[in-house]
Amino acid sequence: MGEGKPSLRWSVEQKLQFIEFRLFWEGHVNRADLMDTFGVSLNQASGDLNRYIALAPDNMVYDKSGKTYVRSPAFSPHFMKPDATQYLAQVRSVAEGIVAPEDAWIGNLPTFDATPAPARGIDPAVLRSIVIAIRRREAVEVRYQSMSSPDPEWRWIAPHALAFDGFRWHTRSFCEKSNEYRDFVISRIVETRQSRPAGIISAADTAWHEIVELEIGPHPELSANQRRVIELDYGMQDGRTKIPVRRALLYYALKRLGLDTDPAARPPHDQQIVLLNNEEVVRSKNWQTSFSNDGKSETLQTGATRQQVER
Incomplete structure (x- = not known):
């Protein structure tokens, strides 16, 4: 074609x-x-x-x-x-009120519903400031409410990308206060004010640009028939498939896939999939990416190896 x-x-x-x-x-x-x-x-x-x-x-x-x-x-x-994904994305967009039924290309929408998710209170003016800063390669001063401090504080960030973890929107930014790249939850940015040219380029954010491949397969303790079902669910070939993930988003991906804990911590029919290249993922520069939505350190376990992730 x-x-x-x-x-x-x-x-x-x-x-x-x-x-x-x-x-x-x-x-x-x-x-x-x-x-x-x-x-x-x-x-x-x-x-x-x-x-x-x-x-x-x-x-x-x-x-x-x-x-x-x-x-x-x-x-x-x-x-x-x-494309089945495109079709279902339209169905989902209508279900979530993003697209009006008459604006979808689907003429006869099937009966559908979706698991409700709490709405995130993102201020349009804040989002506009972040998007403009990304486009113009600027730094912007934001008033940010982190979980580590009782009150919001002003800080300079240089955003270069947006990211969605499946539940919340973040802006991937260089934080001048911590002198490193971090993820800022956009709904926790209370307001923005002045901007200026950014003093750093996005190419320096190696965790954003580096891709880590998660190789997953069915839980080995499932029956042969159950493993075949999981292979179909995830489009696996020969009992495995690879999912490319930015190292900066690895924490979120593992958590969403249920791969952030030891596979033995849950019954096989609940866990369903396992990480086949656990050691390789852990070795990927220890993926100690900073997360600005919390100030405490969390011990994250993938397989049998523990990693410290700043939240």
Whole structure:
């Protein structure tokens, strides 16, 4: 797919991708779908469908009784690669209110729900200041409430990236107070004020740029059938798969995957996966990355090896 694909304007290609999306996931598409999604006229929608037929003549046929185009048995995507993750991301975005149902490309949303997560109180003005500082390569003065001090304090940070740990948003920044790179929880930045050119470059943040591969496999004490289920869950080949993680985010990744404790601490059917390259991960410069959301030191255990992580 992709070889010999004609050069098209972005707006045209978007509509062709939409037609293909509907054909693949729902089996049909019509002019009203294009009119509702892109706000085009009846004639324009007809033109877009005719253009798609001209470029992919074997992909759909017109059903006179249903007055719609349906996916043909010879369908083969030309303008998009069907992606289950992308489809489910749209479902999730609608579930969480990020995208309105009418703005999603999915015409008939399946019944769905999601495990509720507490809303994080990020001030839009604070986030804007952080994003601008990243874009302009500036340092910004922030009033930050850490867990190690009773009151928020002003400090200078030079943010260079945003990071999401699965629950909270952080900004990866150089902290002038500690003279090192740290993760700052954005919702704990109370306010910002002045900014200035940053005196350090993001390339110096080796923990951010270094990638560590987590090699995981099914828990060895699961039955053969249970191991096969876990292999399917995680898309494993030959009983293992690799997950690339920035060393700066390693703490969060291990914690979220349940790999931050000894596998023997939980029953196999609860633990389900184990870290196959535990020693290699621990040796990756000890990954002693600083975390600014707490002031105390926590002992983190991966397999049988303990590491001190500044929280």
